[in-house]
Amino acid sequence: MDWIAAPDYWLSRLVVQRGLALIYLLAFLSAIREFPVLAGERGLTPAPRFLRAVPFRHAPSLFRLRYSDRLLLATAWLGAALSAALLAGLGDLVPLWASMALWAVPWLLYLSIVNIGQVWYAFGWESLLLEAGFLAIFLGNDDSAPPTAGRYLLIWLVFRLELGAGLIKWRGDPCWRQLTCLYHHHETQPMPGPLSWYFHHLPRPLHRVEAAANHVAQLLVPFCLFLPQPAASWAAAVVIVTQLWLVASGNFAWLNWLTMILAVAAVDGALAARWLPFLPDPPPHQPDPPVWFTAVLWTVVALVAVLSLRPARNLLSPAQQMNRSYDSLHLVNTYGAFGSVTRVRHEVVLEGTADHELSADTRWLPYEFHGKPGDVRRLPRQFAPFHLRLDWLMWFEALRPYSPSPWLRSLTHRLLTDDRRTLRLLRVNPFPDTPPTHVRARLYRYRFTTRHERHTTHAWWHRTPLGDHLPPQPRP
Known part of the structure; x- marks a missing residue:
């Protein structure tokens, strides 16, 4: 394995970056629509009051300099414009250093919004977007082959995301171990979708199969993401299919979509490209990343390794917590969902x-x-x-x-x-x-x-x- 570059994963990087840009765009548009009403100057939980009560170290944000609804909307519109540009491929049209700066700006802007969003932004997928957005800064662009270490940082994120969700279920509500949680979940989930009524009325034996398949997908398959190809690609496919099932059965904002996008990092892009006739053949030649970029990336790897200690310890703990950030920049977080399932809506x-x-x-x-x-x-x-x-x-x-x-x-x-x-x-x-x-x-x-x-x-x-x-x- 080449620990510097992974040229075969050029398509995987392309999908991850474009997909992440799309999620960023939706997140900024959501802030434009709702933030002034929910947490604006005269919102339901005003951000200025929150900023006065909470010190900078607990909620770093550009709005520490000054908050107004106009500044919030300007920030969100700027983030949306940059996200749309990255979605269109701007990051591949500029030098590597400029591409890194372009990815850093929406991360900083969205961090500034999340950290003053209070209860309205206290969802696990907000931290997931910020963690993924931070790692995207170090994925490079068309000037160089995808960095191997950057790809594994994404796989490590997907591993913690899926395993955390599986462990919190196994340790939490007994109905997960009894395979009966889905007797209730489709009906009592936060926001049912158009097919949720039909999912709820599936035969109970199939609900038990759903629950058992979920345990396999979240407790066993994540380890396979680190295996050699093609095993890693098949593991990523299982993650993606599982998430598509969740997309069909309910509304969980961008959690499932972003999980699928990140799982693509484990897919053998060269193999996938051979099945897609509209892609260039041979694939574009991309040189190894420059030395300075590799040095920066390995510094980030060391940082993530240190910051991963507490989330990893949390995964192993019988008192596991879900959806918690251990640092105010949301760089490395712990995830999980539905450790308990409500029986009545x-x-x-x-x-x-x-x-x-x-x-x-x-x-x-x-x-x-x-x-x-x-x-x-x-x-x-x-x-x-x-x-x-x-x-x-x-x-x-x-x-x-x-x-x-x-x-x-x-x-x-x-x-x-x-x-x-x-x-x-x-x-x-x-x-x-x-x-x-x-x-x-x-x-x-x-x-x-x-x-x-x-x-x-x-x-x-x-x-x-x-x-x-x-x-x-x-x-x-």
């Missing part, structure tokens, strides 16, 4: 009324979200890899019944005052002309309808009211 539904006096006959009209379940007759939509942060936080809100978060109270206030920026994040505003006199948060028990119920009612969901999560709030 609760939903918080925001409702308003135009009545000035409340009574048992008061008519309440619901606000509808884009992604979270609401209208029982509406088929869940596919939004991933785009991230709907407000919809996701509404799922977490339902996990704490009758104990409303401060940000939910702020959200109801925005609805009562007819805040147009906030209303643009919703799918349906039942009060388009005059704001409601009262808004409440109602807690419901949701479940997928049975096949018979679906046939007779044409509804995807059945829901049962449980009470007020937040009692009626009057218009100020």
